[in-house]
Amino acid sequence: MNPVQETVLLYYPKKPKYLPKIKSIFVQLGIQFRILDAASTAQKIGYLTGRTGFEKSTSDVPFSKIPQSVLVMDHFSGVRMDVLFSYLKKAGIPSIDLKAIVTDTNADWTFFALYQEIAKEHARMHARRAIVTRIEESDFGCEGRPDGVIAMDHVYLRYEQESEEFCLMAEDEQLYADHIDENSTVLVTADGKILPL
Structure with missing residues (x-):
């Protein structure tokens, strides 16, 4: 993966029937993407988005299933985020539960650790x-x-x-x-x- 290109990580607890439509939108907008499975959640965000300096973890860290859909964006401007969400909405794609932006800090976290943090923030916002x-x-x-x-x-x-x-x-x-x-x-x-x- 090119580390400077817009990249999306997408996780669903169960594969949705509209996944081909989502993939088509990513291709149409020229966005690199990865559809993650539960085993990927133990990997670092930097590795999953293709940032330089991150290697695949080979440790036997047990992975945890995530009960919500999660969308993680790397190298996106505010305008491009709006464009992506507009396309998803026009295509009738249901809202994704949790969204996050990759930063230099959280690139070193595992996907599961990032999920825990944004789930906690989301819960606080709606409490x-x-x-x-x-x-x-x-x-x-x-x-x-x-x-x-x-x-x-x-x-x-x-x-x-x-x-x-x-x-x-x-x-x-x-x-x-x-x-x-x-x-x-x-x-x-x-x-x-x-x-x-």
Whole structure:
């Protein structure tokens, strides 16, 4: 791959029926592209986009399946990004869940590490602020918590500017690590995760 040419990395958890149409758009716009499988997610972004100085990793790092569609762009101007998204929209291609731009910093990350970072940012962008009203820790009785069981707490919250309380479950250890306690202001993601502000 030519390291100065626009390059797209595209990942889908399941191969979509409109993939040939997407490939046709990339070819029409003169964009190099790679359709990634789950095994590719353990490779560095720099290697996958063809940047110089990056070699294929031969380590036996286990790869993780990604549950969302991801589009990563390298060497794109803002105008060319708009052109690409316009073509995809006109072709009726459903919106891709997560998008990212390659930088000199994240080129050294694995595709999976980049996915984790943009998924976290995406969740924060779509989260709502809430106040923790109380936390009820798990009660394992006099016998204590069995080995291997994760302590889950009932976390009661209310969204800012609202009075209705709701409850979510969260790992006790994670709440402690994130310094989340009663009266803390937190973010609640669309899938019910509690994140520190």
